[in-house]
Amino acid sequence: MAEAQLPVSVWSPGEDVVEVRRAPAPGAARSFTRAFLETLRGLKTTFARVIEGPVTIQYPEEKVPVYPRFRGRHRLHRFEESGLEKCVGCSLCAAACPADCIRVVAAENTPEHRVSAGERYAAVYEINLSRCIFCGYCEVACPFDAITMGHDYELSDYDRSDLIFTKEMLLAEPLERTPLRREDE
Amino acid sequence: MMLAPALVGYAEPWWIQIIKSIVIFAVGLQLVPVVLIVERKLLGRFQGRYGPNRVGPYGLLQPLADIIKLLTKEQFRPRTAVGFLFALAPTLSILTAVAAFALIPFGDVQHIFGTRVGLYGVDLSIGPLYLFSFSAIAFYGIMLGGWSSGSKYSFLGAMRAAAQLISYEVSQGLALLGVIISAQTLSLTGIVHAQGGMWYFIPQAVGFLIFLTASFAETNRTPFDVTEADAELVAGYNTEYGGGRFASYYFAEYLNVLVVSGIVTTVFFGGWLMPFGIHPPGWVDPIVVLVKMAIITFLFIWVRATLPRLRYDQIMSLGWKVLLPLASANALLTAIVVVVTH
Numbered sequence: 001m002a003e004a005q006l007p008v009s010v011w012s013p014g015e016d017v018v019e020v021r022r023a024p025a026p027g028a029a030r031s032f033t034r035a036f037l038e039t040l041r042g043l044k045t046t047f048a049r050v051i052e053g054p055v056t057i058q059y060p061e062e063k064v065p066v067y068p069r070f071r072g073r074h075r076l077h078r079f080e081e082s083g084l085e086k087c088v089g090c091s092l093c094a095a096a097c098p099a100d101c102i103r104v105v106a107a108e109n110t111p112e113h114r115v116s117a118g119e120r121y122a123a124v125y126e127i128n129l130s131r132c133i134f135c136g137y138c139e140v141a142c143p144f145d146a147i148t149m150g151h152d153y154e155l156s157d158y159d160r161s162d163l164i165f166t167k168e169m170l171l172a173e174p175l176e177r178t179p180l181r182r183e184d185e
Numbered sequence: 186m187m188l189a190p191a192l193v194g195y196a197e198p199w200w201i202q203i204i205k206s207i208v209i210f211a212v213g214l215q216l217v218p219v220v221l222i223v224e225r226k227l228l229g230r231f232q233g234r235y236g237p238n239r240v241g242p243y244g245l246l247q248p249l250a251d252i253i254k255l256l257t258k259e260q261f262r263p264r265t266a267v268g269f270l271f272a273l274a275p276t277l278s279i280l281t282a283v284a285a286f287a288l289i290p291f292g293d294v295q296h297i298f299g300t301r302v303g304l305y306g307v308d309l310s311i312g313p314l315y316l317f318s319f320s321a322i323a324f325y326g327i328m329l330g331g332w333s334s335g336s337k338y339s340f341l342g343a344m345r346a347a348a349q350l351i352s353y354e355v356s357q358g359l360a361l362l363g364v365i366i367s368a369q370t371l372s373l374t375g376i377v378h379a380q381g382g383m384w385y386f387i388p389q390a391v392g393f394l395i396f397l398t399a400s401f402a403e404t405n406r407t408p409f410d411v412t413e414a415d416a417e418l419v420a421g422y423n424t425e426y427g428g429g430r431f432a433s434y435y436f437a438e439y440l441n442v443l444v445v446s447g448i449v450t451t452v453f454f455g456g457w458l459m460p461f462g463i464h465p466p467g468w469v470d471p472i473v474v475l476v477k478m479a480i481i482t483f484l485f486i487w488v489r490a491t492l493p494r495l496r497y498d499q500i501m502s503l504g505w506k507v508l509l510p511l512a513s514a515n516a517l518l519t520a521i522v523v524v525v526t527h
Contacts, residue, residue, distance in 0.1 A: 032507055039491070039492065042491040045491070046487065046491045047487065049232065049233050050230045052233065053230075053233075054229065054233055055233045055234070
């Protein structure tokens with residue numbers, strides 16, 4: 001009892017008092033009417049969804065367009081005029097890769113066998129896409145814009161070893177183009 | 186228009202009755218998958234999605250796929266289950282649902298090939314009483330199923346079903362009393378005939394709303410699906426059921442929806458009667474009834490898509506504090522009006 005008699009300093013919330021709107025007291029006819037009217041409002045809301053129609057995107061048939069800067073599966077590029085590979089096998093992408101999923105083995109270009117525009121070319125260029133985190137550092141690191149992040153995101157496979165993409169696979173055009181979002185979309 | 190109980194209804198020869206019962210059961214059996222797919226499609230639309238659309242054209246074969254899947258599944262039961270009752274309970278559910286379906290009049294007495302045939306399973310002089318007795322037995326299907334499963338969730342579901350039953354059934358009966366007093370008959374065809382002037386959902390609007398609310402509870406659908414309450418009780422009374430037995434429960438549930446919409450159609454929406462004084466030939470009657478039933482079923486699905494589940498005590502207070510006094514007042518008022526006007 002002694003505690004109750006202690007002077008209690010009443011904390012004032014000051015100006016920041018917000019009045020809480022509460023439901024009417026239960027048990028009254030008012031609350032029943034309210035429940036009924038709110039039910040009707042709910043029915044209106046759900047029926048409006050029917051009129052709006054479904055918002056589902058039927059995925060395998062319909063695809064969501066990706067943004068131009070979307071970081072999907074990597075692509076390797078060639079020069080358009082000469083058809084030579086842009087990659088010179090410098091391994092900067094492999095050095096930049098935080099997931100350590102790129103493997104590059106370089107080889108010398110010879111006049112008879114010329115693959116890239118530079119002195120050397122990538123004899124082996126592999127990306128293990130089961131490890132890749134799609135950060136895009138390889139793209140940033142590349143001095144020749146030889147590797148860029150593409151738009152493909154359907155990368156599931158039955159076997160992990162099938163997810164190691166070789167140079168030929170990365171150079172090839174994707175079988176199915178991922179729809180691209182327009183600027184204003 | 187006072188009808189003596191003995192004059193009500195028309196009893197055909199026994200062989201017509203057998204054919205009739207087969208036809209009505211077959212129609213009911215065909216309607217259930219239709220309601221199933223329509224419900225799933227509509228629920229999808231109400232939630233801004235498509236619903237099943239992969240099996241067959243527009244997903245229309247989905248119920249068939251569901252049924253085949255369920256019927257080919259293994260029958261199993263928990264070790265603690267009471268075997269005999271566990272098997273009996275879904276049968277009881279389905280039996281009562283079909284028995285109640287016999288009551289719905291799809292049309293008047295017609296002359297088919299020179300024989301007089303009533304387009305209903307049976308026209309009883311105690312129609313609503315028959316309905317209530319069978320819906321009370323249907324509750325045993327849920328109760329026994331939940332209890333004999335030997336599982337806590339099932340048992341809780343069954344207990345909730347019992348508590349729910351006592352809170353809605355009285356109001357449901359009293360809500361129908363107003364109509365019975367106005368029609369002065371207990372025969373469902375008699376009630377339809379009595380609606381020649383005006384369908385009962387206008388003068389008996391309160392009774393209609395109470396009966397509809399109680400019907401949601403009777404069919405264990407949202408907002409009164411505490412017996413199933415998938416969020417809290419896994420699946421309530423049918424948690425331990427699988428395969429064909431679960432299919433039976435499922436079938437009974439949807440047949441109950443059809444039965445209730447049939448009863449609402451008959452009692453409040455003039456059964457086979459058309460509005461605006463249109464008198465079509467006799468063969469149109471079943472179509473009219475089916476269309477009206479479809480509209481009521483749509484309402485059921487609509488409400489299911491809209492309202493959240495009521496708490497256990499909210500159902501109690503709704504049943505006892507709102508529906509029961511309203512239904513009593515409605516019955517009393519109707520009685521006074523009928524006595525004064527006659």
